[in-house]
Amino acid sequence: MNFNQISQVAVQLLTEFGLKILGAIILWIVAQKLIDFALKLVRRGFRNQQIDPTIVNYLLNIISVTLRIVLIVAILGFFGVETTSFAALLAAVGVAIGAAWGGLLANFAAGAFLIIFRPFKVGDFITAAGVTGTVTEIGLFTTSINTLDNVMTIVGNNKIFADNIQNFSANPYRRVDLVAQLHNDVDHNDAINLLKTRISRIPNVLTNPAPEIDILEFNLAGPVLAVRPYTNNEYYWQVYFDTNKTIRKTFGEAGYPVPEHRYAVSSSPLAGANAAISTPPLAY
Numbered sequence: 001m002n003f004n005q006i007s008q009v010a011v012q013l014l015t016e017f018g019l020k021i022l023g024a025i026i027l028w029i030v031a032q033k034l035i036d037f038a039l040k041l042v043r044r045g046f047r048n049q050q051i052d053p054t055i056v057n058y059l060l061n062i063i064s065v066t067l068r069i070v071l072i073v074a075i076l077g078f079f080g081v082e083t084t085s086f087a088a089l090l091a092a093v094g095v096a097i098g099a100a101w102g103g104l105l106a107n108f109a110a111g112a113f114l115i116i117f118r119p120f121k122v123g124d125f126i127t128a129a130g131v132t133g134t135v136t137e138i139g140l141f142t143t144s145i146n147t148l149d150n151v152m153t154i155v156g157n158n159k160i161f162a163d164n165i166q167n168f169s170a171n172p173y174r175r176v177d178l179v180a181q182l183h184n185d186v187d188h189n190d191a192i193n194l195l196k197t198r199i200s201r202i203p204n205v206l207t208n209p210a211p212e213i214d215i216l217e218f219n220l221a222g223p224v225l226a227v228r229p230y231t232n233n234e235y236y237w238q239v240y241f242d243t244n245k246t247i248r249k250t251f252g253e254a255g256y257p258v259p260e261h262r263y264a265v266s267s268s269p270l271a272g273a274n275a276a277i278s279t280p281p282l283a284y
Helices: 003-048 053-078 083-100 102-117 157-161 188-199 233-253
Strands: 125-128 131-138 142-147 152-156 165-167 173-175 178-181 212-219 222-228 230-232 262-266 274-278
Touching: 003 053, 053 102, 053 131, 102 131, 102 142, 102 157, 125 142, 131 152, 142 157, 152 157, 173 233, 178 233, 188 212, 188 222, 188 233, 230 233
Parallel strands: none
Antiparallel strands: 125 131, 125 165, 131 142, 142 152, 173 230, 178 222, 212 222, 262 274
16 A cells, blocks of 8 residues: 555645635635625615615515525535535425424514514514514514613514504504592692693693593592693603693692591491591692
């Protein structure tokens, strides 16, 4: 056995394989740069056409995944792997993965339905699958929602699509729902008129529809007023807090007594005595 010839053949094979590995690495790096560049061009083209960002992000995700699969097949073909066989193998693996991970395909299908039916879009403030916040991205399999306490929450598309969805941004304005407790001795009509005047002066409160203020219910302290101004979505929390401040300030300046719960407690019939007990007052 000629060891010199064996070593020469081995060196030649290793050199050829090493060059192929090096070529594959270069091809991968260059192709990744080209894919990223192509995605930027596509994104720019979509923006120029003023296409909705929700659809743009979804389409770019699909294009990105497709191009990277094509790149992997091309690199395998560079190494001499039969790509037609690989495609068949990939399809078989896809079926196997789909059977094992049915939830993944369900999320993908739900993502497509979310794009088609458009119950919400990127930037909308929603409640879906028990999560409330602003939608930042609708992906192939998941949707990203930034909650009110600034926590990025990733939710499966299928869970969102199978649950109730509340889109607070769909309509141009919202109603703020608050209550105001009155003392039994306060004239409710006077309180209602005062609140209507003061609340209509709060910045960003709509005049059409006008604020709704009326008796909601009664309790042991007295009437409870429903205080419901309307405002545009972006000013919701500003109007919410300003309305609470206005209720306190209005009732305080009017000199209304502080509401308190009163209970009448009767002793046994033999004692024949009655006692009045008051709970601590409800401060404005």
